[in-house]
Amino acid sequence: MSRLQADQVISEVNYNAGDPSYEMADPHQYLLGRQLEKELLLQYDKGIVSLAQRVTCPLMWSHYGDQHRGVCIGYSVPPNAQHDLHKVxxxxxxxxxxxxxxxxxxxxxxxxxxxxxxxxxxxxxxxxYEQEWRLIGERGLQNSPLELEEIIFGMRCTEAVKYAVIAALDGRSRSVRFYEMSELHGTFNLKKYPLDEGEMRAFLPRRSRDTDEAFESAAFPVAEK
Incomplete structure (x- = not known):
């Protein structure tokens, strides 16, 4: 901000401080603080990636995981990026x-x-409860320093979504582990378990006529009289 712009801001603060709608002891201080906050935010040309420390929090799945129907993506942070990772x-x-x-x-x-x-x-x-960490860096489109390690499916995630995600990640040079969440019996606690990809691939994808054709092949001819 130039000196001329600063003088204009101070002039506006002095003018607006006379507004009787500001029911406070020192409207000058309040308005000047707001302007400083605005200028400070303009100086922050930084991007943030918000991450969570744990995957077993029911509140996180409810608030951010589409009521347990979504997915959680697990990353690792390489040593050269750890200085940009900060705990909230x-x-x-x-x-x-x-x-x-x-x-x-x-x-x-x-x-x-x-x-x-x-x-x-x-x-x-x-x-x-979020136990949040933030990766702070430059804003804008760029290569991610994070390494994709695992995908965890919510306990209400559909089989179709699971298969689509697994199929989309086929052929990666670096493998990804897949898990699914389950509620521990009689408790409110969640636990992740390895997903059986082989069983899923054996049954998906399905054609809409697969079931009809299966019954047709199993039909017995009716004996003629």
Whole structure:
């Protein structure tokens, strides 16, 4: 932001602070804080990939897995990308000291990390069950540093979806493991089990006339009198 633009922002803040609808002790501070927040977000030209630490959380399957009908994708993080992977912190405050922002804009890396933590790596305590990690990098289309390791199907995922995903990943130079979720009897707990691909491939895909033809081949001729 140029000096002229900054002066215009301050002028607008001074003007809008006189609005009686702002029922607060210091509307100047509030409006200036909003403008600083807006400018800070403009400086954050970063992309985020959100990941979860565990696959057995029923809430995660309900909220993000189409009520257990979806799939979960498991990745590994190569050593050269692990410095971009950060654990989300829950609770605390979202406030950022203006001095830290200024230091970050001046190139202070430590201040930048502190601002990153407040802006990109903090969520309300009620989201703690997600156990989220975030991979932070450049925005836009690019090659992923993550390695696809496994696909886990929800316990309500249809056989057709399972087969379609498995077939789509055939022929990869790096193999992928397949699992399916199941509820432990008498509990609310979930557990993943290896998926029997061989059995699925033996029966899928099916033609709509397969069943009719099977009955036709098994029909017995009626004896003539």
């Amino acid at each position: 912190k829950y609770g605390g405050k979202r406030l950022v000291d203006a001095s830290k922002v200024l230091a970050m804009l001046d190139g202070d890396k430590d201040a930048g990390l502190q601002v990153d933590e407040a802006v990109l790596l903090r969520k309300a305590a009620s989201w703690r």
